[in-house]
Amino acid sequence: xxxxxxxxxxxxxxxxxxxxxxxxxxxxxxxxxxxxxxxxxxxxxxxxxxxxxxxxxxxxxxxxxxxxxxxxxxxxxxxxxxxxxxxxxxxxxxxxxxxxxxxxxxxxxxxxxxxxxxxxxxxxxxxxxxxxxxxxxxxxxxxxxxxxxxxxxxxxxxxxxxxxxxxxxxxxxxxxxxxxxxxx
Amino acid sequence: xxxxxxxxxxxxxxxxxxxxxxxxxxxxxxxxxxxxxxxxxxxxxxxxxxxxxxxxxxxxxxxxxxxxxxxxxxxxxxxxxxxxxxxxxxxxxxxxxxxxxxxxxxxxxxxxxxxxxxxxxxxxxxxxxxxxxxxxxxxxxxxxxxxxxxxxxxxxxxxxxxxxxxxxxxxxxxxxxxxxxxxxxxxxxxxxxxxxxxxxxxxxxxxxxxxxxxxxxxxxxxxxxxxxxxxxxxxxxxxxx
Numbered sequence: 001x002x003x004x005x006x007x008x009x010x011x012x013x014x015x016x017x018x019x020x021x022x023x024x025x026x027x028x029x030x031x032x033x034x035x036x037x038x039x040x041x042x043x044x045x046x047x048x049x050x051x052x053x054x055x056x057x058x059x060x061x062x063x064x065x066x067x068x069x070x071x072x073x074x075x076x077x078x079x080x081x082x083x084x085x086x087x088x089x090x091x092x093x094x095x096x097x098x099x100x101x102x103x104x105x106x107x108x109x110x111x112x113x114x115x116x117x118x119x120x121x122x123x124x125x126x127x128x129x130x131x132x133x134x135x136x137x138x139x140x141x142x143x144x145x146x147x148x149x150x151x152x153x154x155x156x157x158x159x160x161x162x163x164x165x166x167x168x169x170x171x172x173x174x175x176x177x178x179x180x181x182x183x184x
Numbered sequence: 185x186x187x188x189x190x191x192x193x194x195x196x197x198x199x200x201x202x203x204x205x206x207x208x209x210x211x212x213x214x215x216x217x218x219x220x221x222x223x224x225x226x227x228x229x230x231x232x233x234x235x236x237x238x239x240x241x242x243x244x245x246x247x248x249x250x251x252x253x254x255x256x257x258x259x260x261x262x263x264x265x266x267x268x269x270x271x272x273x274x275x276x277x278x279x280x281x282x283x284x285x286x287x288x289x290x291x292x293x294x295x296x297x298x299x300x301x302x303x304x305x306x307x308x309x310x311x312x313x314x315x316x317x318x319x320x321x322x323x324x325x326x327x328x329x330x331x332x333x334x335x336x337x338x339x340x341x342x343x344x345x346x347x348x349x350x351x352x353x354x355x356x357x358x359x360x361x362x363x364x365x366x367x368x369x370x371x372x373x374x375x376x377x378x379x380x381x382x383x384x385x386x387x388x389x390x391x392x393x394x395x396x397x398x399x400x401x402x403x404x405x406x407x408x409x410x411x412x413x414x415x416x417x418x419x420x421x422x423x424x425x
């Protein structure tokens with residue numbers, strides 16, 4: 001476990017800013033003020049400082065997880081957000097997609113969202129914009145990237161892909177075997 | 185002898201009269217010639233030895249004290265056994281290497297190969313009650329011998345180490361500049377194939393101390409500095425949005 005370097009912090013915040021914009025500030029100075037970011041085996045964790053301090057006494061090889069997993073650095077150095085960080089993305093999300101009840105299940109199985117499944121989309125959503133996906137009763141289901149801007153959606157066929165699935169809460173069950181960092 | 189000191193034992197002579205300022209080089213050469221003359225003359229005054237060669241003479245012991253060029257060697261530290269022997273007053277005494285063997289009717293060495301008390305030479309052995317069932321007494325003897333040799337070797341090494349502690353390092357001296365070049369050439373040699381290391385098995389240069397696990401430096405920075413760093417990163421990112 002170690003601190004993030006400046007470049008790593010930039011990579012993480014740039015990715016998170018795409019989802020929640022200026023609210024990344026509240027992550028570091030909001031109600032949970034004494035939280036920090038730690039890197040352990042390519043994974044970035046959002047941890048309370050007290051826990052991070054306590055975890056320094058555990059050898060790297062023995063430390064599986066701590067705090068909440070934000071995401072991981074891929075082999076090529078990009079940063080990927082994990083589904084475990086959804087509770088922090090959902091309340092601050094800039095762009096949202098609400099699904100119809102019948103396509104909810106399909107999304108939770110890891111499929112992309114077709115136009116027929118989209119109930120509403122935040123206005124003026126650009127193309128290739130990371131969005132958080134909700135169901136009709138405002139429960140966050142996951143996140144993805146828009147394949148069409150909100151203008152293009154109106155002209156699209158009902159079978160066209162609108163949101164590309166990046167992560168959904170179904171993966172808690174699907175990838176149960178190799179899941180890291182579920183609890184805060 | 186008129187201002188010339190001659191030491192026949194070390195075959196040396198010296199003109200000890202003070203050198204005057206007005207003396208020329210020729211005068212000095214004259215002094216040398218004169219001193220050597222005294223030396224040669226002294227040699228011929230020595231009593232002749234009775235031998236075929238008439239010129240054979242024995243030199244007396246040298247009187248000149250020549251200073252040492254090298255420092256006096258340090259006293260070697262005692263080995264562990266020598267220390268022990270000193271404290272107990274044990275003295276080495278000479279013993280014969282061979283002794284008469286009554287049973288065989290010949291002289292045999294006391295220790296070592298073919299010695300009179302060679303335990304392993306026995307065909308039959310009295311039963312030892314401390315033996316575990318199935319354990320061979322012969323194997324036990326062999327094992328004991330092996331252990332004793334090993335032990336002795338260890339002691340020798342330890343003595344060598346303490347000996348060299350005060351003097352020269354036991355480890356070979358490391359020439360850093362040289363080892364740097366060796367690294368470089370090892371890397372060159374690793375890719376010196378017909379394909380310049382592109383294809384085929386790579387001869388990886390093994391890094392030194394690869395078996396030694398490096399100590400990982402803890403890179404946890406203080407909380408205040410970390411927060412500052414985080415805020416700075418957030419502000420930088422927000423500026424670019």
